[in-house]
């Protein structure tokens with residue numbers, strides 16, 4: 001089997017015994033790290049089915065966002081989630097809400113899924129010990145449901161995000177913060193603004209599979225109701241070019257499982273479930289396997305300061321030539337609400353090994 005090492009940026013051949021077959025034509029890469037995962041513990045999707053979905057998708061480490069119920073805003077709540085997430089092969093790490101206790105329990109603070117005003121942001125930045133801040137940048141002061149293509153009376157401007165990154169980073173610098181990670185960016189203006197802000201602080205960014213593969217013009221089901229919303233097609237194309245040029249640091253899933261959404265867009269919750277097919281969506285959008293693997297392994301690991309488990313004891317095996325049609329009925333995630341339903345994707349995770357043991361191979365979860 002060929003292996004790709006994203007640290008040395010080299011491919012080499014190694015004799016890797018697999019549960020089935022020779023491994024010819026397959027590529028082994030390190031386990032993926034997702035910087036942006038949503039769990040619905042204890043109401044809906046817990047760590048058991050989320051863990052299987054992550055495993056099937058090749059993710060060995062997932063970073064849980066704080067908009068759980070109750071929110072991850074106290075050390076005691078994070079501790080409950082940490083305990084609930086133990087005992088699965090996938091490792092879960094946690095962010096803490098920037099609007100809760102000042103705690104070092106998480107790997108970072110996050111504002112994802114939480115609405116805030118400039119005033120609340122300023123207060124929070126000044127009452128928390130500075131560390132990495134993961135920010136869902138948006139101008140919530142402007143009213144509206146902001147969903148292009150959907151029948152809303154008003155919408156928040158899509159480009160509010162590009163203003164909001166300035167607000168977060170500039171206020172953060174003034175309050176003594178120096179590391180910012182801008183979540184799920186959707187506008188080329190945001191990418192340009194981040195390049196400017198990199199002069200003053202460590203500012204990184206991520207993009208999701210739905211913002212790379214789908215645009216506002218595609219919206220045809222409430223499962224495509226996402227926050228932040230899908231961008232116009234011309235922005236999506238520019239974002240693909242910017243990702244290929246290395247102007248965006250990380251690929252992150254924003255996996256957001258929900259029970260079946262109501263047909264009414266206004267009542268439907270935001271988000272798409274897709275962590276088990278995320279690699280394929282990224283590969284289909286970007287077309288270069290090394291770029292995708294780098295942005296799912298070494299790049300997020302460096303930002304979060306965590307280690308990617310070493311190969312070959314830990315690895316994801318990819319069939320770059322496989323194609324398949326997304327069918328949410330095949331998902332192990334309880335969230336069947338995928339924005340990618342019916343799409344044909346190229347490249348597939350066929351096997352996952354963790355701690356020297358194969359845990360998944362071609363649709364089967366393997367007992368230890």
Ligand SMILES: [Zn+2]
Nearest residue numbers: 065112113254
């Ligand atoms: Zn999110």
